[in-house]
Amino acid sequence: MNKYVIIVAGGVGSRMNSLLPKQFMLLGGQPLLMYPIRTFYDSGIKEIIVVIPHTYIELWESLCLEHSFTVPHKVVAGGHFRTQSVKNGLDEISNPTAVVAIHDGARPFVSKETIEHAFQLAIETGTAVPYLDLTDSLRLIEGNVSRCVERDRYKSIQTPQCFKLALLIEAYHTSQEQSFADDASLVEQLDVNISLFKGNKENIKITSPLDFIIAEAILKSKEESEKEE
16 A cells, blocks of 8 residues: 655745745754655655645755755645645545545654554544644633633644545545645545544644744754764
């Protein structure tokens, strides 16, 4: 059974207040997007599809040369919406028995364990979505009234979200939505149960300048741990 990953890096960085989209900004001296590509490859996933805005493909190619980044991957032009970007990636997969992970390009610290667990669970059940427990108290706001809700009933969702290819294709070609929470929200419209598993805390999504500061701290901690080993 072939394993694929589609890394969606189609954002334009509006929340970063930067002219350069966050996936191309430097983290620890190299573009952020290179981190998840390398981790998936090192985890044994050799079919890597990276979806990038067509206006930035030439920039990405030059960054790969500049940083001597030689991890094999295929670059595909993204669409105006994430839906189209994922569809463009799916169009590159012809193996009907494939299992496909969809990962945010702005999540540089996905662990090998999370990747391996995602694929194994998706092979067994057809779906696999990583989550984290919430630590803050939650309140539900309804009009001018708010009320406390049970925190344990809610989870924070990450990527990679992994599915059998047939489910993804059916979900993306059935739904007419242009905007959605994540890939799992589309697949569950097929009345398919979404299998959850515990993700890794470092797998943050970088969307703001503060997130970059946190990411630098995580990277420094990882480098120090590797030196101690």
